[in-house]
Amino acid sequence: MTVSAIRACLPLLILAVTSVAVMIGIAIQRNHRATVVISLAGLALSFFSLWTAYSEAPAQITSLLVIDQYALLYMGFLLAASSAVVLLAFPYLENRSEHKEEFYLLAILATVGSMVLAASSHMASFFLGLELLSISLYALISYPRTQDLPLEAGIKYLVLAASSSAFLLFGLALIYIAQGTMEFRRMAGFSMDSAGGFAYLAGLVLVVTGIGFKLAVVPFHLWTPDVYQGAPVPVTAFVATVSKGGVFAFLLRWLRAGGAPSEPVTLILGIIAIASMLVGNLLALRQTNIKRLLAYSSIAHMGYFLVAVVAGGALGKAAATYYLVAYITTILGAFGCLLALGNGAVETETFDDVRGLLWRRPVLASVFTAMILSLAGIPLTAGFLGKFYVLAAGASATAWLLVVVLIISSTIGLVYYLRIIVAMFADSEGTAEEVKASRLGIGPSLVLALLTLGLVVLGVYPGPLWNGIRAAAAALG
Amino acid sequence: MLIAFYFAALIAVLTTAIAITRRHAVHALLYLIVSLLAVAVVFYIIGAPFLAALELIIDAGAIMVLFLFVIMMLNIGERATEVETTWLKPAVWAGPSALATVLIAELILVAVTSGSSAAPMHVVTPKEIGVSLFGPYAIAVELVSLLLMAGLVGAYHLGRRAVREEEQFGTGTDARRAVFGRDAVHAGSDRTSHAA
């Protein structure tokens, strides 16, 4: 390992060291606040070391990792999202009786896994990053291990994720058998017609299955609603942002590194995209639990991403990335609001819980409304510009079917987003007993404020970020 | 050689099929172990003796014992004793042990004949694995260590009893500690075996 290589993967190293530090800290003395401080410090240090790494980019670290502008950009998003989750989780965990500290340890490990995904250029690192992420998530999802719902969610996730990993591995193995290499770069020149073409194809399909599971797209979406509902809110936010973000970063790079997206994969992804958009939105219509609703809507959102991915080209990649950033910001904000609404013991879940919210806690309700509007893709929010870029990507690739489905399904989506808003604006006279509003801590308030700001900035003035994304996408090749 | 390969593979498939159709968890587990043994033999035959050993030690050994522990722990209670008596019947052990014997015989056969085998075969030695593990795959090894750490922490957190739970699972503690001890040992063995 040369010095420059170390500098290049400094963000990863720092975070890994942080996880060890947190563990040692826990071993010495359990102190919730100190653990949070260490974790945040680690995340922040790692974030700032991105610039150090940037000076070395692009760097190929052995054959496993490639630290280029693209990877660093995604790492930045992931780190930011992870920090937000940590800040949001603090008051949530503060009110619980069990051990709290391991949460941060696991969250940091999962973030490392996700970052490795963003930078991986080799099957082994991809697989290990993914597993690091999943295994941390199993434990995180069932973190309140004495309650039924989280346990159930954790078991469901475990069983399905483990089998999807097996699928993925088998697919990777088939590709390996067909090609004899595990580096993505070297796979590019492989042609379908040569020997092992069938194994390669089967392997591709299996890999797409595995990735599809992590992204929770139809037809691999079955776990999503249960996990979203069952897991504690910070973890749900984590699953929705850091986990999906990492896998998504990988997907883009993989398609890119394997040459132009090969025909069958694009076709499969296109079908998946359409199915996800429609199924996600239609099923979301029937939900009364907000967390489940957001789960189904996330399925639909993944469908929108895939539209940009399928569209391909420089515009498609950049659009997908922008959409991801917008989505991360928004969904973090939405879950942050849900967190702020609950008071530790009770989680806010149903429409009834938010009924008349506007008149009880106007500021929070406004923030939540902004988040929902962004999810729905109403102008002046990040979500709109994301959707705009995706639409532009789809139109420039003349994928008309996808564009039309996108339009129709996002109109369907409006119906249930509006239902949430309507519930918030309805009269609260019906629910006479006022939920005792817990005071928001400084951390969550800060996060929510920043997220709202980000939402508006992304929605109104996307120029700088868009430039960065374009550059990063260009670095991808 | 080829016959031996297919024979071992056949046993692997057969025992797996039996394993997943058994009603009793312990029976299934026993057959599964035999299946893993068969896979280990296959590894040996196709030139990965080091992996064959690892498969034996870790997969068939550690992980399966982990399963066994948990299955046993789950049955702690009133009906545990009578269930346990049925487990220990010789009939249960007959099938797996017979198959295992066959495998061992085959392994010995292969080991004896392999020296004289005509087919030139690339055998990946432990040294070769070690070199590439700490060469190009050094980062991956670090990742594995993080992975194991995550597993450890997660299992520790989830397995811990709830603070205010009744003491009815009193005997479980030691066993669980053993489980995690095993995990740690396993992690250690993984690392040390890399060094080999």
Next chain:
Amino acid sequence: MLFTLGLIGLLTRRNLIFTLMSVEVMLNASGLAFVAGSYQWGRPDGQIMFLFILAMAAAEVSVGLALFLQFHRRHPALDSDTASEMRG
């Protein structure tokens, strides 16, 4: 072949221990495939991959079993059908 069997096991058995075992079989099958690939190309990569799979399987199983233990304390049946309080 092993992989398919594992898959069948996964789909048919409801008992959680069995599901986990089936997953184990599937992982093992993938590992076998990697080793076979390594054999075919005469390179150690596949075998190293198998090592990683082994490690990951161990971690996964330990977390999974811990989860099941916890679950068992609440629902002694250990049947994944009882785990359906939430609408699927």
Next chain:
Amino acid sequence: MVLLWLVLVPLIGGILSLLSDRRPQACRWIAMAATCIDLLLTVALWIGAPVRQSRWLYELDYNWIPQFGIRFHLAMDGLSLALVLLTFFLGLMAVLASWTEIQERVGFFHFNLLWILAGIIGVFLAVDLFLFYLFWELMLVPMYFLIGIWGHGRKIYAAIKFFIFTQLSGLLMLAAIVTLAIIHQQSRGAYSFDYESLLNTPLSQGTARLLMLGFFAAFAVKLPAFPFHTWLPDAHSEAPTAGSVILAGLLLKTGAYGFIRFVLPLFPGPAYEFAPLMMTLGVIGVLYGAFMATAQHDLKRLVAYTSVSHMGFVLIGVFAGNQTALTGAFLQMISHGISTGALFILAGALQQRMHTREIGQMGGLWSTMPALSGAGMFFVMASVGLPALGDFVGEFLVLLGAYRAHVGVTVLATLGIIAATLYGLKITRQVFQGPNRHNWRLPDLAAREWVIVAPMMLGLLWLGLHPQPFINMFQQLSERPQSVAALQIERR
């Protein structure tokens, strides 16, 4: 800079009134001040309008998202000037009309009201298509709240229906806009959403047709043209008075404005091709709206259907393909905004007094409220198209122009005017005149209501007796794009 303030003042006013939610009276004054300021600004712009040299009277242009060629580009010509004037006039009336009607969450109400106005102004001023879409959407959300929170009856249903119709069509338009920009990029090498540069984008016949349909969807729903009108009666009748006024008086105009500003100049070829179809739709709208209106029992629903009828005239006028009809459509837009707005205000006033909108429950109101009934009669007559009032001029010019384009259409549309007298008579007979069977004893127009009704009457009279300033505003101050397009149609 003034253009920016036109948009900003309502936005800021809205936020101010939201902040002073605790004191309802303050909110009302803030809202009134904001609309007044803007109204005065607009009048000043009108008076101080320079002699035209370029296409626009006033212009404002900033870079916004350069990567996509998106600019913050506002511009005003005669057409938008007139519509902006109408917007603030009706906005002021809407604020006054809801002075006593709205008692709950006053701050938030006025916030929504002012933001809708800002959105509408933006729509009228934006000449960057992306910006245009943005304002187009900005109108929707507050309108949704307005109907959904302060409406009556099945307000949620009406609000959602309104939202979904407009949003779906809006997204289609967005897709068309994006495609247009991409085609521009392919032919000229740079993305652009700017109106003027897109005007010169070369389009193949088929693409132009498809794109036009995208725009058409959005504008036809807003207008509303015949098959897309079903959201309108629900939304209009369930909305609070101010909401109905803005919906009928202003939101519908954005659809017509879109046709005149974008569809005709951007896609002259397809516009010409589709013109017969559009005029047919217009005629159907005229007749269908009029007959449906006659059959209604709900006063607000009745007025809502008259809007469908009147906007049918506008559609005919826009696609008739000559300057006369286009001018007629323009005048019709303005006067319909005033007359229908006034009718909704009066219907709201009646509802506030009688707590019903059933026409069957009314009758003989003349005896107890002579002033209100008189005003009602006046506006009904205007709506029916009585000479000397605004609507008459518009309809007359539309028919005159349409006669040149297509005789059959004109004859049928004239039938629509006759049908209009039917519903006009129905309102007059069953609401204001006849025996007072239910023995209503109700207070007559209050001073505040006089303040609302009188200017609207004056406005209609002005439009009816001396429409020349407005015609000038339309023909001279903004002649180029519209008339060019119209002439293009004529020439082929």
